[in-house]
Structure formats: C-alpha cells, structure tokens
Amino acid sequence: MLALEFIRKNPDLVRRAAELKGEPAPVDEILRLDAVWREHLHTAEKIKEEQNKLSKEFAKTRDEALKERLRQMADTAKSELSVAGAVKRELDDLLLRVPNVFHESVPVGETGADNVVAREWGDKPDLGFAARTHFDLGEALGVMDFERAARVSGARFAFLIGEGARLERALVQFMLDVHTREHGYTEVWPPILVNSASMVGTANLPKFADAAFKVEGSDLWLIPTAEVPVTNLHREEILDGDRLPLKYVAYAPSFRTEAGAAGKDTRGFIRLHQFSKVELVKVTSAETSLDEFEKLTRDAEDILQRLGLHYRVMSMCTGDMGFAQYKKYDLEAWAPGLDRYLEVSSCSVFNDFQAMRANIRYRPERGAPPRFAHTINGSGLALPRTIDAIMETYQRSDGMINVPDVLRPYLGGVELIGAGPPPFRAPPGGL
RNA sequence: GGGGAGGUGGCUGAGUGGCCGAAAGCACCCGCCUGCUAAGCGGGUAGGGGGUGUAAAGCUCCCUCGAGGGUUCGAAUCCCUCCCUUCCCGCCA
Numbered sequence: 001m002l003a004l005e006f007i008r009k010n011p012d013l014v015r016r017a018a019e020l021k022g023e024p025a026p027v028d029e030i031l032r033l034d035a036v037w038r039e040h041l042h043t044a045e046k047i048k049e050e051q052n053k054l055s056k057e058f059a060k061t062r063d064e065a066l067k068e069r070l071r072q073m074a075d076t077a078k079s080e081l082s083v084a085g086a087v088k089r090e091l092d093d094l095l096l097r098v099p100n101v102f103h104e105s106v107p108v109g110e111t112g113a114d115n116v117v118a119r120e121w122g123d124k125p126d127l128g129f130a131a132r133t134h135f136d137l138g139e140a141l142g143v144m145d146f147e148r149a150a151r152v153s154g155a156r157f158a159f160l161i162g163e164g165a166r167l168e169r170a171l172v173q174f175m176l177d178v179h180t181r182e183h184g185y186t187e188v189w190p191p192i193l194v195n196s197a198s199m200v201g202t203a204n205l206p207k208f209a210d211a212a213f214k215v216e217g218s219d220l221w222l223i224p225t226a227e228v229p230v231t232n233l234h235r236e237e238i239l240d241g242d243r244l245p246l247k248y249v250a251y252a253p254s255f256r257t258e259a260g261a262a263g264k265d266t267r268g269f270i271r272l273h274q275f276s277k278v279e280l281v282k283v284t285s286a287e288t289s290l291d292e293f294e295k296l297t298r299d300a301e302d303i304l305q306r307l308g309l310h311y312r313v314m315s316m317c318t319g320d321m322g323f324a325q326y327k328k329y330d331l332e333a334w335a336p337g338l339d340r341y342l343e344v345s346s347c348s349v350f351n352d353f354q355a356m357r358a359n360i361r362y363r364p365e366r367g368a369p370p371r372f373a374h375t376i377n378g379s380g381l382a383l384p385r386t387i388d389a390i391m392e393t394y395q396r397s398d399g400m401i402n403v404p405d406v407l408r409p410y411l412g413g414v415e416l417i418g419a420g421p422p423p424f425r426a427p428p429g430g431l
Numbered sequence: 432g433g434g435g436a437g438g439u440g441g442c443u444g445a446g447u448g449g450c451c452g453a454a455a456g457c458a459c460c461c462g463c464c465u466g467c468u469a470a471g472c473g474g475g476u477a478g479g480g481g482g483u484g485u486a487a488a489g490c491u492c493c494c495u496c497g498a499g500g501g502u503u504c505g506a507a508u509c510c511c512u513c514c515c516u517u518c519c520c521g522c523c524a
Contacts, residue, residue, distance in 0.1 A: 038481070038482090041480080041481060041493085042481060042482070042493095044493080045480095045481060045482085045492060045493045045494090046482095046492085046493090048492085048493060048494090049491095049492055049493070049506090051504080052493090052505085053494095054504080055449080055504050055505050056449075056505085058449095058502085058504050058505080059449050059505075066504075067504050068504090069504090070505085071503090071504065074503085074504070074505090081494095152474085237479095238441080238478090240441090256470040361478095363441090364475085366459060366460065367460060367475090367476065369478095370478080418477080
C-alpha cells in the first residue's frame with residue numbers, strides 16, 4: 001500500500017499513476033475520510049488527556065462528584081474513538097485498493113502491445129522441418145495427458161507421465177541447484193496454504209480474491225504463487241539492516257482460478273489451475289532494490305541461457321504491469337511449434353508497497369528507527385511453459401526430444417525423450 | 432478432537448487494579464577507567480499514531496504487554512470470545 005501521508009502530500013501523482021495503470025484509485029474519498037478520522041481522533045485524544053489527569057486526581061481525593069464527571073468523559077471519549085475507529089477501518093480498506101506508483105523508466109502504455117523489448121538472447125532455432133506443438137509431441141509420446149486430467153479434475157489440468165514427469169522434476173532440481181549454489185539464494189519449502197493476512201501482505205487481497213482458490217470453511221487460501229508465503233516469511237518483523245538483502249528460492253505448486261481468462265490459451269500445457277514454479281524472492285533496502293531487481297532478473301535469465309532457449313525480456317508498460325508492481329519484466333521463451341513467445345517468468349520490484357501491507361521493516365543500523373523494506377520477486381522459472389519451450393525447441397523430425405545438456409545428469413543420463421517404450425498403451429478404442 | 436499450561440521490549444524474564452510502556456539480566460550504543468584485551472564504573476536503547484513546526488529537529492498528547500470486546504473513574508493485571516505456542520491423551524502419512 002501507499003502511505004497515507006504520501007497520498008496526502010501527492011494526491012495528483014497517485015491519481016495520475018493509477019490512471020496510467022488503468023486502475024481506479026479512491027484518492028478523493030481517502031482524503032475526505034482522512035480529515036474526518038483525524039478530527040474525531042483529535043477530539044477523543046483531548047478528552048482522554050483530561051480524563052487521564054483527573055483520574056489520577058481522583059485516586060487521591062476520592063471525590064464522588066469528580067467520579068461522575070469522569071464517567072461521562074469516558075463515555076464521550078469512547079464514542080468519539082469508536083467513530084474514529086470505524087472511519088479509519090473504512091480508510092484502511094480503501095488504502096489497500098490504491099495501486100502502486102511506478103518507476104520513471106516504465107514505458108507508458110495501455111496493453112501488452114505497448115510493452116517494450118528490453119533485450120533478446122539467442123535466435124529462433126531453424127529446425128529444418130515443420131515444428132510441432134508441445135501438446136502434439138507430448139500426447140504422441142505419452143508424456144502429457146490432458147484428456148485423462150479433464151476426467152480426473154477438469155479443464156486446465158494436466159498429467160505429466162513417465163519421462164514428462166521426470167523432466168519436470170529434473171528442471172526443478174536443476175533450477176534450485178543453480179540458484180542456491182551459484183546465485184546465493186537460500187532454499188525454502190513453504191506452506192501451500194496461507195491465511196488471509198498473508199494474501200493481503202502480497203496484495204493478492206482484497207482486490208484479487210477471485211483469482212485464488214479459497215478453502216471452504218477456513219481462513220486458508222491455496223497459494224497463487226510461492227511469492228505469497230515466502231514474502232510473508234518476515235511479516236511483522238524488524239530485520240537487521242546488515243542482513244539484507246535476504247534471498248530466497250522456493251519450489252512450490254501454484255494454484256489459480258484463471259477467472260477472466262476463459263477461452264485464452266486453452267490448448268496445451270500453458271494456462272493451468274495448478275502449475276509448478278521455482279520462485280525467487282528478495283527482501284532488501286530502498287537503496288539497493290532496483291539493482292537487486294535487475295540482478296534477480298538476470299538470475300532467472302541465466303536458467304534460460306543454460307537451457308539454450310531463445311528468449312526476450314519485455315519491459316512491461318504501465319497498463320500491463322499490474323496493481324502492485326513498481327517495475328516489471330516478463331521473460332518470454334520462444335516456442336517454435338506454437339510460433340510465439342511464452343511468458344516463463346515475471347520479475348517485479350514493489351518498493352515498500354508489499355512491505356507496508358505485510359509490515360516488514362528493517363533497522364538500517366543499530367539504534368536507528370526502522371524503515372519499510374523493499375520486496376522483489378520473480379519466477380526462476382515457471383515449469384510448464386519452460387517444458388513447452390524445451391520440447392518444441394529440442395524436438396526432432398521423428399517426434400522425439402533431445403534433452404538439453406545441463407539436464408542430462410538430472411534425468412539419470414537420459415539423452416532422448418521418447419526413445420524408450422511408451423509409459424502405457426492407450427486403452428482399446430481410445431478413452 | 433479432549434484436557435492442562437502459557438503468549439510482556441532485539442532476546443530471557445518479573446510484574447494480579449493507580450507508584451507500570453513495564454523490574455532484572457543478556458545483547459547493543461556512548462562516555463569514563465585502563466600497557467592491550469578482559470573486567471569494572473556511569474549513562475542510553477520498544478513500536479505506532481495525532482497536534483504543532485516549510486521541513487528536519489524539538490515540544491506535546493494518545494494508543495500498544497497475542498487479537499477483539501467487556502467491567503472500572505482507572506486494566507499487562509479481572510471477565511468473555513478468538514488466534515497462536517507448548518505439554519499429556521486420542522487419531523494419523
């Protein structure tokens with residue numbers, strides 16, 4: 001969230017940022033409630049001040065007339081405070097609905113078409129034959145199964161089978177190893193269910209409740225990303241400044257309702273209700289956050305480079321970057337079969353927007369007052385689309401798939417997917 | 432799920448109605464002392480918010496002892512609800 005004081009002092013800036021992000025921002029209502037809240041609070045505090053003084057006097061004198069007056073003062077103070085509290089709750093709720101401002105380097109624009117290519121790596125591969133899609137290849141090889149997944153769970157679910165499942169596991173191990181051993185991240189295995197306060201902390205609530213799955217009958221949500229539990233790891237804490245930046249990497253499944261995405265990317269292993277992701281999270285200071293953000297993005301890119309996948313880095317425009325982000329890059333890997341780029345990572349810096357919600361602070365030095373931390377996160381990487389890009393990039397004309405060199409040790413030396421016997425036969429007559 | 436104990440500052444922990452935003456210890460900071468180090472001596476160190484300052488500082492007030500209510504002139508302390516931790520029993524991968 002933005003600080004109330006910041007909105008008081010920069011209402012026009014906040015309004016303009018929201019407008020460029022295409023988000024509503026109840027700035028006027030906030031300023032109005034702020035004035036009302038402070039008025040009642042001030043009244044209540046003045047009464048309390050007097051009451052506290054007289055109450056001490058009463059302790060000595062035991063004057064019954066004074067007691068009666070104090071009783072009335074307590075009543076008045078309580079009712080004023082209760083009005084102030086109600087207004088403040090309304091105010092706080094509105095504050096949670098004001099979008100973050102953005103960095104000056106963010107391109108101004110409305111849709112994905114206005115995003116800017118920041119850089120590219122590698123080239124589109126020349127396969128020498130007509131590229132097939134990952135779902136075509138995957139089903140033919142028996143390593144992906146969408147029909148059975150639909151029967152077991154529904155649309156937007158998938159089975160990975162045999163070498164497909166093993167490829168996913170290998171990728172997770174590979175990514176975790178690179179990030180922990182070479183990029184200096186600490187591995188975290190987080191809870192997959194989190195409470196509402198945590199969802200508010202990362203700004204998934206209150207605005208985006210319909211994007212996540214809620215557990216019936218309890219205050220728990222299936223995480224839409226490991227960003228939620230890992231960022232909230234330090235909720236309500238004051239960290240030592242000299243411990244920053246904290247760098248975490250977490251593998252976890254992510255769950256999304258994909259509400260509003262009906263009909264989009266319905267085909268293939270692309271937009272699922274459940275998917276795996278290796279997530280990078282940093283908690284750092286204001287001075288270092290933009291630099292750490294760039295480094296985190298490079299850490300995610302490093303995985304794509306080692307896998308030998310052509311990709312580009314998109315600098316997201318104001319209208320496409322999201323409610324909470326201060327700046328955001330998407331990493332898009334090339335998928336030759338689909339003949340388009342797939343978003344395999346989204347890297348964002350939030351400044352203190354999340355930290356204020358989650359109350360994550362740090363002390364710059366001993367004795368100094370605490371300051372809100374800055375949070376950063378990015379996928380490093382999301383599994384399904386990385387698998388898609390690998391399958392489509394490394395496919396052979398016979399429909400089998402070469403395993404990228406760096407993954408071979410993680411697949412027990414397997415160099416070619418599809419060379420062995422298929423995992424199982426389709427039942428007679430199909431499904 | 433049932434029963435017991437408990438949640439106090441960066442940490443340990445005392446505090447059962449006003450002298451308590453809080454003893455003591457640890458840690459840390461400043462100063463003194465001191466060949467060096469250690470020890471010793473003195474002082475300091477919670478968070479949030481309002482008002483007043485152009486701002487910083489300062490001054491001042493209010494709130495906060497897990498959270499929310501209640502009793503009371505007055506609550507860390509008494510009562511209720513909830514959350515969490517821990518122990519015993521039950522169940523269980």
